[in-house]
Amino acid sequence: MKLFIRVALVLGLVFLAVIALGIYRFNFTEDDLYVRENDMVRPLAEFDGGAQGVMQRLFNLDTREQFRIRLPDNNKAVTLTGFKEEQHLAFGEYQDEVVRGEVLLDYRKLTSLNLPGNAESMQFVVPFAVTTQGSGVFWYLGMFRFDYQTGAIAHLASQFLGDRIEIEAITPKEPFDPPYSVTLALKTRTQEQSMAEAPGEYMERTFFVTLTSILPSSSQ
Known part of the structure; x- marks a missing residue:
């Protein structure tokens, strides 16, 4: 037991x-x-800040090259150094004598162009805006070339689009053959609207592109 x-x-x-x-x-x-x-x-690493961080976030590149935009009025180069997250814009600040402002890049509408003769680089267009101490937000369509070997970005040309407009889309011509062009869908104000009102008039603008230039359609 x-x-x-x-x-x-x-x-x-x-x-x-x-x-x-x-x-x-x-x-x-x-x-x-x-x-x-x-x-x-x-979670993904937060934006570190500075020009190098902009290149890494937009192009996934660890490079000392910078994304510079030339002011259309005086050719002054402005380096993109940060992001405005809510508006989905990259930005850079500048001072031109007594004038201060920002350059704003709408990177979501960056559109690559399959132009011939670009084996070593990528051509693209993207809208950007220039602000001053005043109330204006002046939008342009910029053309750029990205060099695959060096990571350098060259600002080739710009065309004015309007003040405080809303850009909805950029569409390359299909099929993309000569003459090469892109069409912008945007909203602007009617003559009866004040600048304080949201743009209410839909329109399209077409631009012809080459390796070195961007030109508005003669019908505009």
């Missing part, structure tokens, strides 16, 4: 030990899975 009791006690202790080990292993596995899952869903 005593032997039976002893055997029962030993089996009970072994059973409890197995249960305890199972609980420990379960908790360890859950913790380990939690760490691994959180590593996998770790």
Whole structure:
């Protein structure tokens, strides 16, 4: 009888030990899975700031080259150094004598152009705006060339679009063959509207593009 009791006690202790080990292993596995899952869903790195961060975020490039936009009025180069997240704009600040302002790049509408003779680079158009201390926000369509080898971006040309307009889309001609062109869908104000009102008139503008220029259609 005593032997039976002893055997029962030993089996009970072994059973409890197995249960305890199972609980420990379960908790360890859950913790380990939690760490691994959180590593996998770790959020993307925040924008570090500066010109190098702009190039890395827009073009996935770790380069010392900068994205510079030339002011249409005086050819002054303005470097993009940050982002306005809510408006989806990259921006750079400038000062031209007593005038201060910003250059704003609508990077979501960056449109590549499959032009011939560009084996070593990519040509693209993208709208940008220039602001001053006044209320104007003057939008332009810029043409740029991105060099695959060096990562350098050259600002080739610009065309004025309007003050405080809304650009909805940029569409290359299909099929994209000579004469090469892109069409902008945008909203502007009617003559009856004040500048304080949202643009309400829909229109389209077409521009012809070459390796070095962007020109408005003669019908505009």
